[in-house]
Amino acid sequence: MTIRADQVPVTYLRPSKGWIPLNLADLWAYRELVYFLTWRDIKVRYKQAALGIGWAILQPVLHMVIFTVIFAKLAGLKPDAGIPEALYPVFSFAALLPMQLFQGALQRASISLVQNSNLLTKVYFPRLIIPFSAAAAGLVDFFFAFLVLGGLMLYFQVAFTWKLLWLIPLVLLALLAALAVGLWLAALNVQYRDVQQMVPFLIQAWMYASPVAYSLDVIPASGPWRVIYALNPMAGVIQGFRWALFGLNPPDRILWISIGVVVVLLVSGLYYFRHMERTFADMV
Amino acid sequence: MSDLAIRVENLGKQYRIGTLNNQRYQTLRDSLSTLFQRNGSTPGGRIWALKDVSFEVAQGTVLGIVGRNGAGKSTLLKILSRVTDPTEGIGEIRGRVGSLLEVGTGFHPELTGRENIFLNGAILGMQRAEIQRKFDEIVDFSEVGQFIDTPVKRYSSGMYLRLAFAVAAHLEPEILVVDEVLAVGDAEFQRKCLGKMSDVAQQGRTVLFVSHNMSAILRLTTETLVIEKGRLKLRAPTPEAVDYYLSQGFSQEGQRTWDADEVPPEAAPFRPLAVRILGPGCRACDSVRSTEPFQVEVEYCLSAPITGLRVGIYLMSTRGEYIFTSFDTDDPARFERYPVRPAGRYVSRCTIPADLLNEGRYTLGINASSYRVRRYFQDEQALNFTVDATGAPGMQWPEPRLGPTRPRLDWKIEVIDS
Structure with missing residues (x-):
């Protein structure tokens, strides 16, 4: 086999300066690597764990139990107006699902570059692949936890409607939100390991800043509070989840604000990441 | 133009000191504090x-690259394989570049051999269909057949290496970058790897081969680049380049010295000054006799006291096999006598006994470290010297003796039955 000069791709090496184009086509060419890295993360996560993938179910269920006991029974928090108090477990679980997806994806994406530093310094491939696949690895957990939600809905007799299909774009939004923030943090973490220390706190604080244990009703409807609150994209995602399940309180305005915030964070995150990318191999 | 695989012009790469070798992480606090210094000067x-660095490589060439540790070979390969950007200069690469920079990059210990083949193939840029097609061939080549569904963390290092090389060798890029993969593995496997690499070259692919193993360089490449202190020193037919490399800086009468700018700043407070081979009469010499003892001395200075310092030597064959490692405080009593070595200028000297080494050429390396604390300085190829075996045991038979040592053993012959 010989190579003809006109068949081969030509690469130009030169110092990169200023802002770099995103080059998403390059990312597409390496889509199989995204698949394999995601698959590796999933596969490795539950190796040598007796319960294996069972943890993906156990974690949100335990959270739900704790929330129900502490926030509903002891603290007396109520679900959205119109949802019976007895449904608090479903109410909180519907929020825990996207929240845990978001938290897991954000946490893994943030440390992904540093964790894969041996790849960064040895082999070329589009760097964006690393946080992408780290974020996507949470989808499998989400899927199993979602089956639990189906069980809860049957048990508490929550009706299944076509509105449930809205969950698909909402899951995507939660994932993109995690990726958007994750891109910023991953790139920063290469240079400042402080990020790694900050992330566990950040994702915990983020949960309290989202309507997971409590209802959006507790935020004053008058004044700018709801708009400010909606700057947290998870507020829109969670409100959307509850609307798809219970059919009450459509999240229209909140959701638009959430989408807007995610787009801004994602696009800026992508460019920031590409800008920092050329120094990863030297800094990590 | 069209039959060139690689063309680079005035390539340069600048590092900020401190980012090299991950010496330490930059923290937010460091950045904030430099921010308030004059214009953030580092x-x-x-x-x-x-x-x-400028050169061209025609398609189908197997080009050797040699140079000391830290000469810039790895940086050059990283730029060519797009892992890092050059600081200046331009380059043009025709074809996919497959790197074999470090064997097993991207292998995950928890995954099985089979899983790692697919993962590693994808990391190296292969399509899944392509890996599937070559799967059996890869397994055959690696000789790990029956363990293919065992997690690689249970593999021996040899199996691990064979599997990793097998994946990379089946990558079939137009340009293959090989960095020092042959330093490990048994002789049989090395032969197989070299064979695979010449196949690759015969298919019209281009190979860049970096090694400290001069015999592999000689066998495999026709042309070689010599890199010294970040600059392209020489490009010549391989035998000439190897001669130049081996003679360069080495055989200054059995002595190697370091100028201040040759020592990385991370080495401080340790600074090597010289390493010498001392023959009879304590003169530095390039060639010693195996039948006479000789001395090795390392001269260095400390700009500050170092706790637990040990200064030592490595002895290697020129093919890169270690023969021994020894430190000046190996003797526990001596180590207790020097818990802290104060600042000052020192010589650590040892005697290599007679009748130890076989004839041939050897490489001496030095290391200065505090165990489990820090490695201050290391140069595995500080000095080359020759051992002459005149008068050594067994010289009545003019055959080469296998093995790096040639001890004079006390044989007895007993008659049991006559």
Whole structure:
């Protein structure tokens, strides 16, 4: 086999300066690597764990139990107006699902570059692949936890409607939100390991800043509070989840604000990441 | 133009001191504090790991690259394989570049051999269909057949290496970059790897081969680049380049010295000054006799006291096999006598006994470290010297003796039955 000069791709090496184009086509060419890295993360996560993938179910269920006991029974928090108090477990679980997806994806994406530093310094491939696949690895957990939600809905007799299909774009939004923030943090973490220390706190604080244990009703409807609150994209995602399940309180305005915030964070995150990318191999 | 695989012009790469070798992480606090210094000027400054490197490689060439540790070979390969950007200069690469920079990059210990083949193939840029097609061939080549569904963390290092090389060798890129993969593995496997690499070259692919193993360089390449202190020193037919490399800086009468700018700043407070081979009469010499003892001395200075310092030597064959490692405080009593070595100028000297080494050429390396604390300085190829076996045991038979040592053993012959 010989190579003809006109068949081969030509690469130009030169110092990169200023802002770099995103080059998403390059990312597409390496889509199989995204698949394999995601698959590796999933596969490795539950190796040598007796319960294996069972943890993906156990974690949100335990959270739900704790929330129900502490926030509903002891603290007396109520679900959205119109949802019976007895449904608090479903109410909180519907929020825990996207929240845990978001938290897991954000946490893994943030440390992904540093964790894969041996790849960064040895082999070329589009760097964006690393946080992408780290974020996507949470989808499998989400899927199993979602089956639990189906069980809860049957048990508490929550009706299944076509509105449930809205969950698909909402899951995507939660994932993109995690990726958007994750891109910023991953790139920063290469240079400042402080990020790694900050992330566990950040994702915990983020949960309290989202309507997971409590209802959006507790935020004053008058004044700018709801708009400010909606700057947290998870507020829109969670409100959307509850609307798809219970059919009450459509999240229209909140959701638009959430989408807007995610787009801004994602696009800026992508460019920031590409800008920092050329120094990863030297800094990590 | 069209039959060139690689063309680079005035390639240079500058590193900020401190980012090299991950010596330490930059923290937010460091950045904030430099922000308030004059214009964020960085302490320590910058160094050029590579400077003004220009060359062309025709398609189908197997090009050797040699140079000491830290000469800039790895930086050059990283730029060519797009892992890092050059600071200056331009380059043009025709074809996919497959790197074999470090064997097993991207292998995950928890995954099985089979899983790692697919993962590693994808990391190296292969399509899944392509890996599937070559799967059996890869397994055959690696000789790990029956363990293919065992997690690689249970593999021996040899199996691990074979599997990793097998994946990379089946990558079939137009340009294959091989960095020092042959330093490990048994002789049989090395032969197989070299064979695979010449196949690759015969298919019209281009190979860049970096090694400290001069015999592999000689066997495999026709042309070689010599890199010294970040600059392209020589490009010549391989035998000439190897001669130049082996003679360069080495055989200054059995002595190697370090100028201040040759020592990385991370080495401080340790600074090597010289390493010498001392023959009869304590003169530095390039060639010693195996039948006479000789001395090795390392001269260095400390700009500050070092706790637990040990200064030692490595002895290697020129093919890169270790023969021994020894430190000046190996003797526990001596180590207790020097818990802290104060600042000052020192010589650590040892005697290599007679009748130890076989004839041939050897490489001496030095290391200065505090166990489990820090490695201050290491140069595995500080000095080359020759051992002459005149008068050694067994010289009545003019055959080469296998093995790096040639001890004079006390044989007895007993008659049991007559």
